[in-house]
Amino acid sequence: MKTRERKINWTNAIYFSVVPIMCIFTTIHWFNTGAFNWTTVILALVLATFVELSITAGYHRLFAHRTYNAAWPVKLFFLIFGAAGLQGSALQWALDHRDHHNYVDDNEKDPYSIGKGFFWAHMGWLYFKHNDQLKDMEKAGDLMDDKLVVAQFHTWVPMGFFVGYILPGIIALAWGDLFGGIFIAGFLRSVLNHHATFLINSLTHCIGKQTYSDSHSARDNWFTAFLTFGEGYHNYHHEFPSDYRNGVRPWDWDPCKWTIRGLSYVGLTYDLKKISAEIILRKRMHMKEKHMLKKLNKRNFDFFTSSYVDTFEEMKTRADAAFKYLSSLRQEHKKLTSKTHKPAFVQLEVEVLKDQINQATREFRKAIREWNMLRRQVLAYSRAA
Ligand SMILES: [Zn+2]
Numbered sequence: 333m334k335t336r337e338r339k340i341n342w343t344n345a346i347y348f349s350v351v352p353i354m355c356i357f358t359t360i361h362w363f364n365t366g367a368f369n370w371t372t373v374i375l376a377l378v379l380a381t382f383v384e385l386s387i388t389a390g391y392h393r394l395f396a397h398r399t400y401n402a403a404w405p406v407k408l409f410f411l412i413f414g415a416a417g418l419q420g421s422a423l424q425w426a427l428d429h430r431d432h433h434n435y436v437d438d439n440e441k442d443p444y445s446i447g448k449g450f451f452w453a454h455m456g457w458l459y460f461k462h463n464d465q466l467k468d469m470e471k472a473g474d475l476m477d478d479k480l481v482v483a484q485f486h487t488w489v490p491m492g493f494f495v496g497y498i499l500p501g502i503i504a505l506a507w508g509d510l511f512g513g514i515f516i517a518g519f520l521r522s523v524l525n526h527h528a529t530f531l532i533n534s535l536t537h538c539i540g541k542q543t544y545s546d547s548h549s550a551r552d553n554w555f556t557a558f559l560t561f562g563e564g565y566h567n568y569h570h571e572f573p574s575d576y577r578n579g580v581r582p583w584d585w586d587p588c589k590w591t592i593r594g595l596s597y598v599g600l601t602y603d604l605k606k607i608s609a610e611i612i613l614r615k616r617m618h619m620k621e622k623h624m625l626k627k628l629n630k631r632n633f634d635f636f637t638s639s640y641v642d643t644f645e646e647m648k649t650r651a652d653a654a655f656k657y658l659s660s661l662r663q664e665h666k667k668l669t670s671k672t673h674k675p676a677f678v679q680l681e682v683e684v685l686k687d688q689i690n691q692a693t694r695e696f697r698k699a700i701r702e703w704n705m706l707r708r709q710v711l712a713y714s715r716a717a
């Protein structure tokens with residue numbers, strides 16, 4: 333396939349090369365002149381948090397993936413502080429990101445495909461113009477209908493510079509640190525915000541666990557999850573992009589999901605989308621089996637002629653059947669509960685279905701547990717053999 337010629341985006345190329353170098357000198361100057369100030373550091377951390385949240389919970393999970401909906405004050409917050417992230421408008425960001433998901437690892441169509449190397453995925457792609465994307469505005473129909481998103485598209489540059497660089501300077505004037513406000517809470521903070529986000533496209537597509545799928549390069553990586561408020565659970569996210577959570581287990585470090593859920597308790601976010609636990613478990617089971625077979629192969633253990641194979645297949649079939657039964661019950665439940673008029677007998681049917689779903693969930697989980705125990709047993713046996 334012929335590689336498309338790209339024109340250099342000089343504004344980005346100069347900005348992303350010069351600003352980090354400038355920050356080294358301005359930070360040294362800040363320390364050398366004895367201007368270091370903890371209040372400025374706190375300001376930088378607060379602004380970094382607002383920006384990171386706006387990019388991850390806002391640009392990413394709200395605007396690019398529509399994993400939930402939000403009231404206008406929340407959207408406005410994300411659009412203002414997202415602009416201060418200086419990563420483009422929410423509209424363009426979302427379009428690039430939708431292409432990343434639709435064509436992941438395709439060197440021509442995925443704007444930041446890891447196949448083109450770590451640096452390209454991290455920031456190299458930003459050094460070039462991607463004009464053809466503007467032709468795809470029809471893909472952004474839902475975003476074009478949002479007046480706030482459209483208004484930010486037209487104003488993000490002055491808004492971003494003001495909120496990202498000038499405003500922290502004005503605030504830090506209160507304690508006499510205009511320089512620190514602009515260059516530490518402004519520029520240095522923006523460089524750190526940038527590279528934390530960029531690591532999702534680079535590091536998280538190279539290093540980490542493929543917990544749910546190996547059909548794409550995305551990985552679950554705790555380090556980037558920590559830096560980006562939960563975005564590092566990227567294997568999960570690529571597998572289930574419509575879920576508002578990225579760290580799906582309750583203890584996974586995902587402050588974004590906690591923020592989104594927290595705001596839902598006061599009605600500021602709603603329609604939070606979640607993938608059901610059994611679909612997630614089934615994907616995990618599928619990958620665990622793949623990993624097991626790979627390990628057995630490495631140990632030269634011929635699983636398919638071993639005494640385990642029949643029981644293993646039997647347990648897998650049982651788990652699959654339990655999954656199908658549970659899914660059919662859920663569909664039936666969805667059909668009944670979506671009816672606007674629910675006579676008494678329908679309500680009764682819903683109650684019965686709920687009981688059946690609970691029972692079927694227990695059966696499914698039991699089947700998975702037993703299958704998992706046997707998987708461990710096989711692995712332990714192969715290690716000892
Ligand atoms: Zn990705």
Ligand SMILES: [Zn+2]
Nearest residue numbers: 429433569573
């Ligand atoms: Zn995404």
